[in-house]
Amino acid sequence: xxxxxxxxxxxxxxxxTSLTIQCQVDSQVTMMFWYRQQPGQSLxxxxxxxxxxxxxxxxxxxxxxxxxxxxxxxxxTLTVSNMSPEDSSIYLCSxxxxxxxxxxxxxxxxxxxxxxx
Amino acid sequence: xxxxTQSPEALRLQEGESSSLNCSYTVSGLRGLFWYRQDxxxxxxxxxxxxxxxxxxxxxxxxxxxxxxxxxxxxxxxKPEDSATYLCAVQAxxxxxxxxxxxxxxxxxx
Numbered sequence: 001x002x003x004x005x006x007x008x009x010x011x012x013x014x015x016x017t018s019l020t021i022q023c024q025v026d027s028q029v030t031m032m033f034w035y036r037q038q039p040g041q042s043l044x045x046x047x048x049x050x051x052x053x054x055x056x057x058x059x060x061x062x063x064x065x066x067x068x069x070x071x072x073x074x075x076x077t078l079t080v081s082n083m084s085p086e087d088s089s090i091y092l093c094s095x096x097x098x099x100x101x102x103x104x105x106x107x108x109x110x111x112x113x114x115x116x117x
Numbered sequence: 118x119x120x121x122t123q124s125p126e127a128l129r130l131q132e133g134e135s136s137s138l139n140c141s142y143t144v145s146g147l148r149g150l151f152w153y154r155q156d157x158x159x160x161x162x163x164x165x166x167x168x169x170x171x172x173x174x175x176x177x178x179x180x181x182x183x184x185x186x187x188x189x190x191x192x193x194x195x196k197p198e199d200s201a202t203y204l205c206a207v208q209a210x211x212x213x214x215x216x217x218x219x220x221x222x223x224x225x226x227x
Contacts, residue, residue: 001163004160031213033213040219041219042121042216042217042218042219042220043161043204043206043215043217044217045214045215048213048214058214092160092161096213104148104149104166104208104213105149105151105163105166106151106163106215107163108153108160108161108162108163109160110159110160111159111160113158
């Protein structure tokens with residue numbers, strides 16, 4: 001499976017600021033996803049990021065709050081904008097490649113642990 | 118809306134004491150059911166994908182099974198290194214989103 005890295009691994013931020021999280025994959029993949037894992041809650045999909053097109057956001061998530069870039073087939077960024085303490089969470093990227101022969105399976109990065117004060 | 122409920126939320130096992138984790142789901146056309154393992158401070162690690170009722174998959178001390186309404190993850194003769202949170206997720210046809218349960222937190226005591 002693909003090797004996925006995320007930067008930063010953790011951060012502590014002040015409310016009202018923004019943080020950009022990077023996701024790097026060691027091979028080209030068609031689909032990348034961003035999830036949020038809040039304390040005591042399920043992993044929740046924020047958006048799907050495909051190269052060459054706008055990200056597709058799930059209900060309850062908007063581009064102004066979580067802008068996403070996908071400049072090529074190995075990299076994506078998620079920005080958490082105008083942060084509040086409610087944004088404290090683990091943010092995870094995942095990748096899937098329908099051509100890889102393992103249908104629809106998603107592989108996850110190590111996550112970025114964000115604390116907003 | 119796709120829903121996943123996992124039980125029990127937490128489980129403490131003696132080393133060697135076999136047990137099963139339950140994942141009940143509702144989905145509008147199952148494309149796949151996925152099991153992941155998550156250790157503290159790490160991202161989910163893929164374990165199994167199941168596609169149709171009756172399917173079973175095994176890996177070391179873990180065995181996953183699937184029916185039309187639920188999946189079980191059987192842990193046989195667990196060891197302390199099997200301590201983790203096990204996550205279940207479903208994916209519907211026409212949707213890339215994985216809908217996750219809250220997980221089964223397993224602690225295996227030596």
